[in-house]
Amino acid sequence: MSDIVYIEYRFTVKPKEPASDILIAELGEAGFESFVEEEDDVLAYIQKTDWSSDILDDIYILGNSNFEITYQYKEIAQENWNATWEQNFQPIIVDDVCMIRAPFHEKIQVDYDIVIEPKMSFGTGHHETTHMMLQHILQLDVENKTVLDMGSGTGVLAILAGMRGATNIDAIDIDNWCYLNAKENVARNNMDFISVYEGDVTLLKDKKYDLIIANINRNILLADLPSYAKCLNKGGVLLLSGFYTEDLEMISQKCTELELKFEKNLERNNWVAAKYVN
Numbered sequence: 001m002s003d004i005v006y007i008e009y010r011f012t013v014k015p016k017e018p019a020s021d022i023l024i025a026e027l028g029e030a031g032f033e034s035f036v037e038e039e040d041d042v043l044a045y046i047q048k049t050d051w052s053s054d055i056l057d058d059i060y061i062l063g064n065s066n067f068e069i070t071y072q073y074k075e076i077a078q079e080n081w082n083a084t085w086e087q088n089f090q091p092i093i094v095d096d097v098c099m100i101r102a103p104f105h106e107k108i109q110v111d112y113d114i115v116i117e118p119k120m121s122f123g124t125g126h127h128e129t130t131h132m133m134l135q136h137i138l139q140l141d142v143e144n145k146t147v148l149d150m151g152s153g154t155g156v157l158a159i160l161a162g163m164r165g166a167t168n169i170d171a172i173d174i175d176n177w178c179y180l181n182a183k184e185n186v187a188r189n190n191m192d193f194i195s196v197y198e199g200d201v202t203l204l205k206d207k208k209y210d211l212i213i214a215n216i217n218r219n220i221l222l223a224d225l226p227s228y229a230k231c232l233n234k235g236g237v238l239l240l241s242g243f244y245t246e247d248l249e250m251i252s253q254k255c256t257e258l259e260l261k262f263e264k265n266l267e268r269n270n271w272v273a274a275k276y277v278n
């Protein structure tokens with residue numbers, strides 16, 4: 001049993017999308033460690049030692065009149081936090097063949113059994129963008145391919161590529177917590193041949209890949225697309241997600257300028273995951 005004391009915030013967010021994603025990103029920046037999404041609410045956790053009464057002062061979205069966000073907070077012991085997280089993280093199955101589960105979930109017979117302990121990193125398969133990127137990877141032949149997973153979060157996309165036979169995989173995330181979490185998840189799934197790095201496109205230099213996966217956001221993708229294009233082998237595939245249907249045209253236009261050809265896209269709840277080829 002641990003003595004660590006947490007502060008739990010319960011935010012009620014209306015309308016929930018895209019406000020909850022922005023709220024979680026901002027709270028993460030402010031030092032919150034972990035999040036649980038319920039139907040209307042977002043639960044956010046921070047260690048009491050990292051907390052101060054003005055912690056929400058710089059959370060921009062709370063002052064945005066397009067959203068109605070109310071909250072309450074209370075002190076809780078760590079074991080309660082774990083119980084909440086465990087209750088709320090249900091395993092997910094993608095296209096009947098790929099299961100993403102936590103270590104405490106029972107294993108079932110599927111082709112790809114991925115065990116993820118996400119804590120505060122993005123990438124449990126519950127988000128539309130992760131789900132669609134997993135679907136794209138399931139449809140590709142990645143056997144013996146070189147793969148870059150940029151913005152790897154928990155590492156879940158790199159891990160699926162590894163399970164499907166890709167042999168040379170780099171996973172990069174700008175966030176230290178995600179970097180550490182992806183390293184743990186890579187080891188947990190016996191994918192030690194996946195190299196995990198903390199950083200961004202500046203790490204790429206002259207590297208070349210057959211498949212580049214980037215689930216980040218519209219603006220970062222637009223800024224980093226020239227680097228991805230430079231690193232993609234002829235005949236290679238680029239999978240992009242983290243943006244909305246209305247942004248697809250802008251992303252595709254930038255890809256066209258870089259001689260990347262749009263092939264198809266998946267859509268869920270207004271989120272997009274698009275496939276381009278070189």
Ligand SMILES: C[S@@+](CC[C@H](N)C(=O)[O-])C[C@H]1O[C@@H](n2cnc3c(N)ncnc32)[C@H](O)[C@@H]1O
Binds near residue numbers: 151
């Ligand atoms: C939407 S999450 C995707 C996580 C995972 N790949 C998935 O599909 O579930 C985006 C990730 O990109 C990382 N990120 C944000 N900006 C980045 C950048 N400029 N370069 C690399 N990673 C970045 C974030 O830390 C976050 O983990």
